[in-house]
Amino acid sequence: MANHLDLEEQEQLDQFKHFWKQYGNAITWVLIAVLGSFAAWNGYQWWSKRQAEQASAMYEEVERLIGTGDLVASTRAFDDMKQRFPSVFYTQQSGLNLAKAAYLSGKPDVAKTALTWVAGSKADTGLAALAKVRHAGLLIESKEFDEAGKLLSTDFPSEFGGLVADKRGDLALSQGKSDDAAQRFNEALKLLPQQDQYRRLVEVKLAALGSTEAK
Template sequence: MATHLDLEEQEQIDQLKHFWAQYGNLITWALIVVLGGFAAWNGWNWWQRSQSIKAAALYDEIERAADARDAEKIERALADMKDKFGGTSFAAQGAMLAAQSLFDAGKPDGAKAALSWVADSGSDDSYKAVARLRLAGVHLQAQAYDEALKVLEAPMPEAYAALAADRRGDVLMAQGKADEAKTQYQKAWDAMNERTEYRQLVQVKLAALGVNVAPSPASGVAQ
């Protein structure tokens, strides 16, 4: 009986050896790939968290400099942010905060540079759209109308299409192109949700151009 068991065990061992000889390398490499991928995933997550923490610290520095109205410190902190953490959302947020602070400090060129960077290099489409709208506004205030319209030519997410049309209307009005401005305001009004408060401002702009879009008392449908 013992001999029979020994022979059976030996046969199983021989089968295992044969299996390992045939598939051992494949199994080993598969384990290496799986474990390596797991380690890489953990390493990537750790790196992302580390980058976010460091980027948040630089954002706080920009915020403190903005509160102190220290334009030079804002520009230095923003340069560090773009250089080291340009791919993070903190970089886009920091750049837009810096742009507003620099504009308020009488440095429109610095504001335009910060907004242009977000519009061209931002990692989030929403931030890029907001940056373009604000950049067009800066050009509008500087009476650089062609530059403002050029900024607004870039494709934007659907959620920002109405605001882009409204901003184009403002630029065209400043150029004295009332009919073209009216078309853009109408496009903005049509695209906005009726519960959006900003829609009322667009309605006022249209009314100033002789366009009545107020709901009809009888039908409730926009005229």
């Protein structure tokens, strides 16, 4: 009986050896790939968390510098943040805040540079779209109408339709095209949610043009 079992075990072992010789290498590579992917995923998760933590700390530093009114130091800190964390949400937000501070300090060129970078970042599409709208506003203010028109003709998320239409109205109004401006402002009212506080500003613009509000 024992010999019979030994023969069966030996046969099974021989079959396994034959199978492993034929497929073992492929199986090993599959396992390595799977385990490697798992390790890479865990590593990426750790890296992403670490990046976010470090970027958050730099965001607070940029905010602190903006609060002091030191635009040169704020810009330098933001430039450093862009180099170290170009794909992090915090860096985009810092760019928007820096642009606002620069504009209020009478430095529109600094603001435009920051907004251009934020608009080109893929970290958050909403912040990128907001940067484009604000940049278009600065271009309109500096009478760079062609550039503003090109920027407003690029792709925007659907939820920005109202803001973009309003900004196109500002562009038309700045070019002396009152009828076109009224049309754009009416379009903005149709696209903006009823509860959106921004609607009030658009309504004021329409009233100044002697136009009626869109229903």
